[in-house]
Amino acid sequence: MTSSAITASGLRKAYKDKVVLDGIDLDVPTGTIFSLLGPNGAGKTTTVNVLTTLMKADGGTIRVAGHDVATETKAVRAAIGVTGQFAAVDELLTGRENLQLIADLKRIRPAESKQIVADLLERFDLTESAEKLSSTYSGGMRRKLDLAMTLVGRPSIIFLDEPTTGLDPRSRRTMWEIIRQLVADGVTIFLTTQYLDEADRLADRIAVLDGGRIVAQGTPAELKRQIPGSHVRLRFASDLDLETAATILTGATRDAEDDLVLRAPSDGSAKSVRDLLTHLDNHNLDVEEFSVHTPDLDDVFLALTGKTSTTDTTDTTSTTDPKVSA
CATH class of the missing domain: 3.30.70.100 (Alpha-Beta Plaits)
Structure with missing residues (x-):
């Protein structure tokens, strides 16, 4: 792994005559939390789709985990995990069975997969609920299980799309702690969130995307100092x-x-x-x-985009959760 987990130079994407990404540049250091913010239609989901090989860019150079996204798709997919906005768990399966399913689809050897599943259940405090159907899980438990499923393949880079949407304050803080632990273990997190306080608390660096262009980048403190x-x-x-x-x-x-x-x-x-x-x-x-x-990040967001932070920050393009696509 290089010092940069994700790099993009001149990333462009258009749908017919509508330019969604207009030559953006990104550099996400390994082992950090990078947050991409922006109003509805700014291009965030399109950016994630391109970086995770779900969509081809029209131009630019993109490397993820040291691999070219366009020519080394399989290597990129083997190195990443993606957790979408909505928990992608099978409600007809138990928590343990959901994890085991991913392990089987990734063709992990039975003995190794059993240990991985047990470790993840313990890590996410789901051991006691492991044999219960995931349909009985609370929202916070479902999100934890969803993230645990992403970690079955031990990705070095994780893309988190709105990881705490709909969670109560206690569950949000639990998820924040899990994210911090992942980074402490060397994992790189690419985070999109509609909660600016979440980006403020978690992110090492933030990029604000508006109209298909990066209008500002820096640490949360640096961005705040830009605003009068x-x-x-x-x-x-x-x-x-x-x-x-x-x-x-x-x-x-x-x-x-x-x-x-x-x-x-x-x-x-x-x-x-x-x-x-x-x-x-x-x-x-x-x-x-x-x-x-x-100024707080709400002030930054409003000043840079002309929109309030309550604007829905998802794009019109949907994201597929490719947990088993590697």
Whole structure:
């Protein structure tokens, strides 16, 4: 495996006269969580379909797990796992039988497959429910089983499409922990999600896709710093200190809710805040309290795409779950 699990250069895809992907570039480092965000119709599902060999690109170079997607399809499929938005479990089978079915389809030797199934049931806390029909499972259990089925083939790269849609808060956090554990084991995660807080908590890097183009890439913190509105909230002991600070801090404004609080523009970085406090200290001004306020990913999403984060983030193109296609 190279240092990049997924790379794409100039990726293009069109349906007749409609351009869906207009020359996008991606670089996903091995052993990280990469999240692709974008409004409805932005091209996210098309991107995933191309990267997972379910669809051919019209142009560009794409490598997944070091293999060319166009010419080394089987090698790519052997290295990846895909978990779709809806749990692809067979409700007529038990949890154990669902896992064993995938192992059989992947032609894993019986002795080895039995151990793999047992290990996955334990890892996902499904051992006690292993002999129950999956139709009796809760939403969170079904999602865990679905992901466990993806892991039967021990993929090095996993594509997760809306992994926590419809889950309650406890189940969401359980899924987040499972995802973090996978990355700790060296697995690379390519995540699409409609929950921006999920991307904020999990992703090492985020790309925002809009109109078939990548409009921004970076860590969650880097993306937030691109959006105006970051400031440091400074609380002073007296009105005199506040007035003095207001004269020496360019662009500072009074807080509308607290007469002793000043809002000073800042990009939110450690250096910016340190320089600000040092500047005040040089003028013998003591700050009783301070806090850094930066835009969240909702603000980033709205500023970059012109749409709110409540917009459905799935594409019009459906995704097939290719758990057994390798």
